Amino acid sequence: MKNPLKEWDDKKLSLFHIKTMLVAGAGTFVDGYDLTVGSLVLTIIEESQGINLESVSEILFLSVILGNFLGAIIFGYLAKHGRKKFYGIDAMLMTIGAVMQAFAYTPILLSVVRFLLGIGIGADYVLSPLVNAEYANKKDRGKLMAISGGLMWNLGALLSVITVLVLSTFLPSDLLWRISLALGSLPALIVIYARRKFPETPRYLLYIKGDLKSLNKFYDIKLTETPQSNVNWSILIIPLILASATWYLFDVSAYAGVFFGPNVIAKSIGVNGIIFELIVLTIFAIPGNVISAFFADRAGRKPLQTIGFLGMGVFIIAFAIIGSKLALPLYGIYSLMAQVGPGTIVGFWGVELFPTMIRSITSAITVMSGRLGVITTALLFPLIIHSYGVQSTLIVLGILSLIASALTLFLRETKDKSLDELELLREKV
Template sequence: MEEPLKEYEEKKLNSFHIKTMLIAGAGQIVDGYDLTAAALVTTSLMAYFGSSLLTLSTYLFASIISGNIVGALIFGYLAKHGRKRFYGVDAALMTLGALLQAFVSSPSQLVFLRFLLGLGIGADYVLSPLVAAEYSNRKDRGKMLGISGGVMWNLGALVSAVVTLTLGYFLPSDILWRAVLALGSVPAISVIIARRRYPETPHYLLFIKRDLKELGERYNVRTFLENVKRVSGISLSVLLLAALSWYLYDIGAYSGVFFGPSVIAQKLGINGVLFELIILAAFSVPWNFVSAMTNDRLGRRKLQAIGFVGMGLTTLLFAFLLGKVSAIVTLLVYGISSIFNSLGPGTIVGFWGVELFPAEIRGVTQGITVLGGRLGVLTTTFLFPILLADFGIFATMITLGVIAIGAAGVSMMLPEPARVSLSKIEVSGLSALREVKAQSEEATK
């Protein structure tokens, strides 16, 4: 049996799939909200704690990203003991970490709570795409992963800009940052119970738990366990490429997230919160949605590579134009870079760890690709302020542009999983992807 779950994976997109996208996306909203909000209230926090930008970036970002790494690796391993068992624990950790930031009185307390928040987000980076992929049908898996991932992340970032801008009119600086950071708990709170009530995924029931009775009762799927032959071994080179693409992406992407409102907006003479609001609403979110709706048809690899090339070229152009043309033109170029970001890796880079590997190790492989991305964020956290201080914004932008173009080459080395069923990959490995590619090429002749 080449596709043991074909009966399930060929179902049309339905209300269960849509509900899954929304519940899975809540964690990404928290991450997008919090990291953007932290950047937006940087000035208030610097005044409150009397810290430099480099020191404060360590408080805000290194702590939460370290938590991401630990959470992704721990829960990536635990996922083999049940998706449902831990789906909701991640949201509870995010709730505690975000909410208690309202009450901190010292940098050490802030570091601890952001590590706790990061722990939950790291767990969610593994669990949400994992369950979204395993609940999805074959033809719409890219839509489900894209909407619950990149679209929701930037929606969270957009909400943080709106909240910060609105509350800034009513609250003093020392209260504003507490309220803004604590409100990141709202989307996490809203889905804790819903996640705990979700059924176990069909892929886990068949390929790991081997519970045909529950599989039939929950999903009305009939299959025969003795006919399921699972692939042995994985491609470490593919896993390395997937992690490397996320590492290279996060170096460039989070430079903008962390320092765009405080450094780039200042260079353009624009209020940092307004800058972020314009970029997200006009450029990022709409193109995240375009990517989510087209990557099943156009392919993950192609869109990610195009996105990286576009990011690289527009970042290089931005470096040469900054300070030489009007702020509107420069902002437009930066916005076009954000379009390519959202069209390509900003939506797709988190797919590879769950789509290219079998169910039993899918949590671990996703955890390793998340690790790659988080190491990229840590690189940015420490390297970006140093590059800015020692070499200036021009050299920094040139560096980021070259990295993005190099990442396009890495992307083209990855296999294409679009419209290939996860159960086919389960029993045939990456050869299933090559077989589908060959059939597609033959059909176009």
């Protein structure tokens, strides 16, 4: 059977695509804000609550990441019963969780609230790239996913830096961390209504629901039969393992910088933590996202991720060994390479390599693998730094990035591949 959604897949980039990209990216923006702002106020909470670095790490990061894990599981399953139905509930959870942080007056309560926030973020990690890809046309899918993913994450992180920098000039420390964390609710609140206005995705309507009437109504696609989607796990297991492994290895390395860069790493090179984060984001990370978005549909996902991981490994090891005056530019180039490659691309594979029937599940599995990487970092990174020092820890992270670069070579390129053509190909296997 020929591609039944070819007409939609071949459409030129439109305002509809831009809107779905921005609405999808809003959740990623919130995640970037919430996780980065936590690292920026980490030492303030440490002093305010009278607890050590390891305990603050568990409260701010481990609790939210465990929530991510649970949110990915729950909403990965629920999305099989409709994308639109749950596309907004995740933003509502993020809004409630962020606001309640301002009123958490004990470490335990802050952990509980961050866990709730994490559930919403984990759900959005599954839903946003999934929905964005299923709305997208073939030619521009890579750039749409890149902008709504890695770029929006770092823009959220940048906003958190600016927010803390501004608020720190006139707020006492106890109010500073509470308000900074709570302000993450505003972008989440804005998109709750917007997400409810979009129709169900065309792929879900056709391949899962079989609703040809709605497909015609919302997308002007006239079909007389519904293709049968058969999942052949024998050809999907290895790609799923590879996709999950690369996301895991990326998050182990990347979130070490997110969590402790403004504090441990910046301090080790004598730079103010907030200024350090501002420089890295504006000069290196965000330009890396822009480069990735530009080349995702030209060079392809696989080359970008391979080169990105390779650059991460080389430059973080060089940063660890050379240090001194070259430390900031070396760490900056490491961040640039991360965003040119895996920081933008790792979320693509769980969506683009798998058929609609199980896409929410495979997206959830890859998200959970990434979250497991973050959990690994949150639990082990403070202990490893304390026992072996910053230099040895960064060399280990560099080696992991080189391993991930090699693993990426075994993934299948999805550039210029229609989600529908891949789906129909699997039906023939």
